[in-house]
Amino acid sequence: SKIESSHLPSTQCLNIKPIKDSGDDDHLLHRSFIDPPALVERAEGVNLFLSDGRKVIDACAGAAVALIGHGNKEVHQAIINQLQKVSYVHTQSYTTQPAEDLANLILRGSPHGLEKAFFVGSGSEAVESALKLARQYYFEKNQLERLHIVSRRQGYHGNTMTTMSISGNLARKIPFEGFSYPHTSQVSPAFAYRNMRDDETEIEYTARLLQELEDEFLRVGPYKVMAFIAEPVAGSGIGSVTPPAGYLAGVRALCDKYGILLIFDEIMCGVGRTGSFFAFEQEGDVVPDIMTIAKGLGGGYAPISGVLVHKRVIDVLRHGSKAFNHGHTYQAHPTSCAAALAVQRIVLRDGLIARCAAMGKILESILRTELQDCWSVGDIRGRGLFWTVEFVKNKETKETFDPSVHFGVRVQQAAFNKGVALYPCSGTVDGKKGDHLMLAPPFIITDEELRTVCKVLREAIEFQQQLYS
Ligand code: PLP
Known part of the structure; x- marks a missing residue:
């Protein structure tokens, strides 16, 4: 609009x-x-x-x-210890123990088939990385026409050029019209308070939203759609909105039907914020192909975000180019990983x-x-x-x-x-x-x-x- x-x-x-x-x-x-x-x-x-x-x-x-909370001395100590050991190395040649341990702590036993974690600095970087990974997945599958990203109006996925383009948050876009990723379109958010009709049941509302999404896939041409991205519990755009019953399961089924990757952005709602580590766990365990986490991961002690990737996506790269063609200087930064590791160990230990x-x-x-x-x-x-x-x-x-x-x-x-x-x-x-x-x-x-x-x-x-x- x-x-x-x-x-x-x-x-x-x-x-x-x-x-x-x-x-x-x-x-x-x-x-x-x-x-x-x-x-x-x-x-x-x-x-x-x-x-x-x-x-x-x-x-x-x-x-x-x-x-x-703020000022946790255990986290301070973990950061100091890490700084005294290794403050920085580049991930092209090196790895560090806190980065390995953090990935293993979050994905121990590959919960829901999520197999690999990739750490960067901010939420926007994580979403950009997730989108590039989705693109590389289709590149390796030789489905080169898949460039289109469907998201939801009023969703928020970040402030960089692509993440802003797929976000519905108009206020943040004002000076930047035309400065955007072109292959994107938006469907209605799952937002019952504002959009469910009085004469409609929750089941009917869910069906209407899913029909709109399928229509959008068909309008674009499903073979051109790379991914559908959504926050399972919508965050800063419209404020902690939980989806209607059956919505995420229906979205998953539609993505499967057309071979489209499902990306969950749990940057705000993940890492326990809604009362389970992953927000999707309270929505019938609907598992995405790729997902992002951030804010609660480092708890504010250091900038860090993560991209978590399902085995089925990793397998394509594993049997294809054998590398993710993307990286940042401060990727898997040892101090940030040590801080996040300490935070997540406290979260686990203290229930x-x-x-x-x-x-x-x-x-x-x-x-x-x-x-x-x-x-x-x-x-x-x-x-x-x-x-x-x-x-x-x-x-x-x-x-x-x-x-x-x-x-x-x-x-x-x-x-x-x-x-x-x-x-x-x-x-x-x-x-x-x-x-x-x-x-x-x-x-x-x-x-x-x-x-x-x-x-x-x-x-x-x-x-x-x-x-x-
Ligand atoms: N995605 C969601 C769901 C967010 O809530 C945010 C930030 O609020 C972002 C992405 C962008 O994260 P960052 O501000 O760390 O770049």
């Missing part, structure tokens, strides 16, 4: 004392020229300590990243994924009770410790606020001013910028802290409701 100026991202300022007035001496390019971000001096557990003396509960773990599932139920119940009387709360949705509150002007009609109101961002600011950090989702809803706030706290958060977070959120919403009316 057409990009309008109203889709421009709001500055997402947090109205706090700037680090410094902008001037010739300030050389770091921040996201916004208007509102410098908060200076964080220290972070520990679920708390951030700001330079102005304030303490903020990090109820979104950055962007669903810091899953074991943090089970804790995430249990605390998620508590968070849901507090949210539903605390926000039940807020007229602007249209939907509360999520799974595990991955929840979103969607704001609407009218609960009955689900009409959105005018984008210029920035209702969600203003609630975010008000909550931040009261000591709770939440994540604004910048996706679009029916062509308009959506109003969502995401809660994705560290898995170590306590009941009491969750209660404080939800109470502050309610007060922030009420404050904005009063200003609005």
Whole structure:
């Protein structure tokens, strides 16, 4: 759909004392020229300590990243130990123990047939790598016409050129129209709150979505389609949306029918965030051919993301060119792998994924009770410790606020001013910028802290409701 100026991202300022007035001496390019971000001096557990003396509960773990919380001394030590052994080698000639151990820890026993892991630095790099791997798979199978990538409107897969092109997030695309990967098209997201019709059952809704996907494959020409990519539980674009029953299984069946690779982007929803290591495990174990993970993998201690590859894709390369023709200087960086290994060992040892599932139920119940009387709360949705509150002007009609109101961002600011950090989702809803706030706290958060977070959120919403009316 057409990009309008109203889709421009709001500055997402947090109205706090700037680090410094902008001037010739300030050389770091921040996201916004208007509102410098908060200076964080220290972070520990679920708390951030700001330079102005304030303490903020990090109820979104950055962007669903810091899953074991901040300042973990065991992870610090693992990083120091690794730096003292090997800080860097190039993967063309070398491997390191933490990289080997990390892959083996995540894919021990090839869960669901996922056989190999490839580590890079960011989520966008992981998705780019996954797409290039998909392309090489078809190159080796001599299916050279397969270049087309089908994704979903309102999905988010990254900020590099190709990943941005296949993302539906209009706000992030504004200055970059025409600067894009051409072989892509989008279908509807599986988003029942917005798109399921009143006269439709969940089964009928799923069937309608699958029909649309099959029609799109047929329109493009199924022999030209390389991959369908989707987030099993949609993340930053539209805010922790779980799919309707049977949807992912139906998608898998359609991809199989036309020989199209299925890629799951679990960069935000994976690594335990929804209460199971892989988000797809709660959707009937629908297994992708290639998948990406990132945020929770390193828990924020070092930049790292992963591409996990099914045996059936690896086998084609294994019996073909015998190499993945792709690489980055900082691929499988030893310090990042050591950090991620330490984080994942803590997650396993302390049973943090089970804790995430249990605390998620508590968070849901507090949210539903605390926000039940807020007229602007249209939907509360999520799974595990991955929840979103969607704001609407009218609960009955689900009409959105005018984008210029920035209702969600203003609630975010008000909550931040009261000591709770939440994540604004910048996706679009029916062509308009959506109003969502995401809660994705560290898995170590306590009941009491969750209660404080939800109470502050309610007060922030009420404050904005009063200003609005
Ligand atoms: N894919 C998904 C589902 C994401 O949520 C994100 C980031 O939010 C990305 C890809 C891009 O990751 P990064 O910002 O690390 O490049």
